[in-house]
Amino acid sequence: MDYTRNVEALKEGTVIDHIPAGQALTILRLFKLDQLGQRVTVGFNLNSRHMGAKDLIKVENVHFSDTQANELALFAPHATVNVIENFEVSKKLHLESPEVIEDIFSCPNSNCATHNEPVKSYFYVKSSQSGTKMQCKYCEKTFARDMVAVIE
Ligand SMILES: [Zn+2]
Numbered sequence: 001m002d003y004t005r006n007v008e009a010l011k012e013g014t015v016i017d018h019i020p021a022g023q024a025l026t027i028l029r030l031f032k033l034d035q036l037g038q039r040v041t042v043g044f045n046l047n048s049r050h051m052g053a054k055d056l057i058k059v060e061n062v063h064f065s066d067t068q069a070n071e072l073a074l075f076a077p078h079a080t081v082n083v084i085e086n087f088e089v090s091k092k093l094h095l096e097s098p099e100v101i102e103d104i105f106s107c108p109n110s111n112c113a114t115h116n117e118p119v120k121s122y123f124y125v126k127s128s129q130s131g132t133k134m135q136c137k138y139c140e141k142t143f144a145r146d147m148v149a150v151i152e
Contacts, residue, residue, distance in 0.1 A: 013038070013060040015082040015089075016072070021045050023075050024055035030075070030104065030150065031068060033059050051078075070098040074125070074132065074145065097127045105134065106151045112139040121151065 019027060024042050028034050041058040048054040064072070069081050073095040081093035103120040114121045114136070122137040132145035 009087060010058050010060060010084045011087055013058065013084050014062055014064050015084060016057045016059075016064075016076070017054070017080045017082065018048065018051065019055040019057065019076045019079050020051070021053040021055055024057055026150065027057060027072065027075055030071070031064075033057065033062070036062060038062055064093060066093070067098070069093040069095050071101065071104065073097045074101065077132075097125050097132060100124055101134070104150060105148045107136045107139060107141075108143055108147050108149070109136065109139045109141050112136060112141070114138050123148070 016027065021044070024044060028040070028042065033040055036059070039060040043056040045053045046056055063083055064081055072079060072081065074097060077095065077097070079095060081095065082089045083091040083093065100122065102122050105121055105123055107114045107121055107123075113119065119138065123134040124137065126133045126135065126142075133142050134145055134148050135142040
């Protein structure tokens with residue numbers, strides 16, 4: 001069996017590269033990439049000249065929307081999203097932090113209305129030199145990005 005070819009070659013799909021090591025599973029779950037019925041190849045802790053270690057995801061026959069690419073930016077700001085068509089990179093998606101993000105993160109404030117009422121979480125995203133911050137629309141508190149976890 002040509003193992004290398006089987007793993008490496010992707011005719012149509014998406015390759016997400018330069019994911020911070022340890023984030024690939026979160027991204028798989030977030031975008032439900034494992035539930036699409038498509039072939040998914042995930043690499044953990046691959047060598048990266050720039051990052052030391054990185055994760056990588058390849059998904060066959062799936063193309064990311066700009067919205068998804070922007071959501072991805074919150075988990076992997078320096079990731080590259082390559083669109084593969086006919087075995088070649090046809091496009092690289094530019095990742096930009098979204099201005100708002102809905103229904104993905106849970107508000108860290110335990111007194112926040114989102115924990116008791118049937119509303120979707122909603123954050124304003126603010127990126128600056130000192131890092132990304134997220135402000136909850138409901139309790140209006142602002143949190144550093146890494147303080148805010150994905151809804152389980
Ligand atoms: Zn809140």
